[in-house]
Amino acid sequence: MIAVPTNSLTSESLTIPSRVVDPVLCRPFTINATYYPPADTAGPAPLVVFNHGSTGQGADRGRIPRRAVLRYESQARYFHDRGFAFVAPMRRGRGGSEGEYLESYEWNALKLAEGLQHALDDVGATVNFMRQRSDIDARRILVAGHSRGGLLSVVYAGLHPAGLVGSINFAGGWIAENGMMEDFNREVFVRAGAGAEAPSLWLYAENDRHHSTAMIRRWHDAYTGAGGSAELYLFGPVDDDEGHQLLERPGLWQSAMDAFLHQLGFFW
Template identity: 40%
Template sequence: MVVYRPVATPGPWPTLVFNHGSTGEGNQPAWFKFTSASPEVGRYFAERGWQVVFPQRRGRGQSDGLYDEGFEADRSRYACRPERSLPGVDRAIADLDATMAYLRQRPDVDTTRPLIGGVSRGGILSVAYAGSQPQMFAGVINFVGGWVGDLCPAADEINPVAFRRGAAFRKPTLWLYGDKDPYYSLQHSRQNFAAFEAAGGTGQFIALPAPAGGNGHFIHTERTL
């Protein structure tokens, strides 16, 4: 777990739990062991009095266990079928259950108003998890969230299903998406948001221009955001 915390104020601090994404197509096992964090997000919130924690789910970074969030049977890549992909959401939610149980015991965490957020697969996971624990968080920040890219033929049978799980969360959710995202087009992402709202979810969807370099999947790295 990577932690960013304020230096000017003593804890306990209000805490943002920020969840990492996937590893592209899931066909590079060496990438599973890279520790994932978003320094721009960590610094932004720490400068404003928040602690930010970046948990590493099972099999990611230095966490033990098997990384198994919806692979094909031969583990050659992420699956693009609901029956294999969606159980990966359940596994990630179980990992977050363990994370939150641990954080509630930490003396540096103010448990009265936590936020949850994430990028890409971590963004959709944060929305879904908030729906499973609707009283736990003060809000959700979803950067370019989705479980499988929209080039997956079954994306419309996977991403809206996971997002609808978050509809039980009645507090604010913020959906931030970038133009020219190679994984999640704005059209697909707006459809996911519409499915979330139709299921009873509430939130704000903001479409942003692509950052320098032209890849809207990395809007969370923009300090000017």
């Protein structure tokens, strides 16, 4: 474990055992994560587990190289300033994590569902690992993420609500809109909403290149109709990456996030 200062933040590289055993090594694959400890060491701190998106479709030719490590420093700083610890895991086959990239992009519901399950396993391994740390309050954990990681966080919270106080969805969706597969995201959100116990915050830009405003509203209606509680914010057009990189614009979402955290009982 190596501590690295990042403009007043300190980060540590964590090695987390996954739930899947490598048949060659005869041990669990390891997940690499960047961890930002809380500023106040007086007692256990609430935690945000932040889940990344597709990382360029898992290939080095993608927009984000497969082995790039996404640390989400600016997002970590926002939560750090409010008393949270923050961890950003790289799922199997990405960054410094072992294993194979298994999150399919095929227009096939079964393949997509298999990839989503692999991702949920990695989130679960991370949450359970962090719960064992003495500096983390295991009863106050938020799951959050961007793009695929946004949907993943909402779904994980719906399937595994124990100990989670909320979920945060930045521009979330597992697959871009397509005539054959447009119901995949909606059906996944319905499943999550049926089991959700904690509130959720959804943050999208109106010009998201992957998801239309009408589609986003249908997903939100499906989630809340199934029993989930989610507050949806649709912000005006964002010019970076055709609206999909809203998380890089804290000036837009910070007030909504502050209000959500206060709703959950966090004060600073």
